[in-house]
Amino acid sequence: MTADLILGKEVSEAIYSNLRERIDVLKAKGIEPCLAVIMVGDDPASLVYVNMKDKKCRELGVKSLQQHVPADTSQEELISMIRKLNDDDSVHGILVQLPLPAHIDQSEVIKAINPAKDVDCFHPFNLGNMVIGEADFLPATPAGIHQMILHYGIATKGKHVVIVGRSNIVGKPLANIMMQKGEGVDATVTVVNSRTERFEDIIRMADILIVAMGRPRFITADMVKEGAVVIDVGTNRIEDPAAKNGYRVVGDVDFEHVKEKASAITPVPGGVGPMTICMLMMNTIKAAEMGVRQ
Ligand code: GUN
Secondary structure: OOOEEOOHHHHHHHHHHHHHHHHHHHHHOOOOOEEEEEEEOOOHHHHHHHHHHHHHHHHHOOEEEEEEEOOOOOHHHHHHHHHHHHHOOOOOEEEEOOOOOOOOOHHHHHHHOOHHHOOOOOOHHHHHHHHOOOOOOOOHHHHHHHHHHHHOOOOOOOOEEEEEOOOOOOHHHHHHHHHOOOOOOOOEEEEEOOOOOOHHHHHOOOOEEEEOOOOOOOEOHHHOOOOOEEEEOOOEEEEOOOOOOOEEEEOOEOHHHHOOOOOEEOOOOOOOHHHHHHHHHHHHHHHHHHHHHO
């Protein structure tokens, strides 16, 4: 058996066509949705992400306000930039690209963002609402995975979802989303990490295995139950002299072998990746719509 492919591009295109309609409605009311992105320093991977977000805003007709400041910017300066954006009614979403330089306390910076504009959903207020199932925003990557599950009609009710990785951005929020009552969720969730005892035994019990650990091709076919759905959040650069830039991107799952055992699987790239920016755009449009209601 070769697995069906779960493709973020296909899912995100369906969502973008809905967002385009909502953007038209906002513009007819004289509102131009606006996302402000703050980037501190010149981390090359972050620059790539920030440029991708900017490009997608332009494609959709969302105003993109980029603020790029040097790596030695102080925490106070950064927080004062955020306060200005909080007070600016023409700005609907605020995103501070992570990671931040070591002299800045990431948690304090996130807490300075007005929760109504926190389109990353990193603020504890929004994360708390997510836990009780009352969120305005969901964190982008977990929300994107949920949308993929809905789009492909993957059964989740009562199923065992095993999440590998417990980050604040992916593992922890995803576990909360998958255990809520509702459509495309309602699952029984286990979260494991690299130190978990009987790691492989637990992973082998997964009906849906979601991997966000950051280790190239760590999950091999022998760890996966026959017929499982496998969602790979990993994006790891590995050296490849034959590739254009001398490297290529692989996931946390050994795709070539696991696809022969799984019933459905996300490729890397082209799986979860396109969903993250899509969900950021969805949150930005939602923030603009919430602004209209207030
Ligand atoms: N760095 C890596 N992923 C993300 C993300 O989703 N949002 C922000 N702000 N920074 C990131």
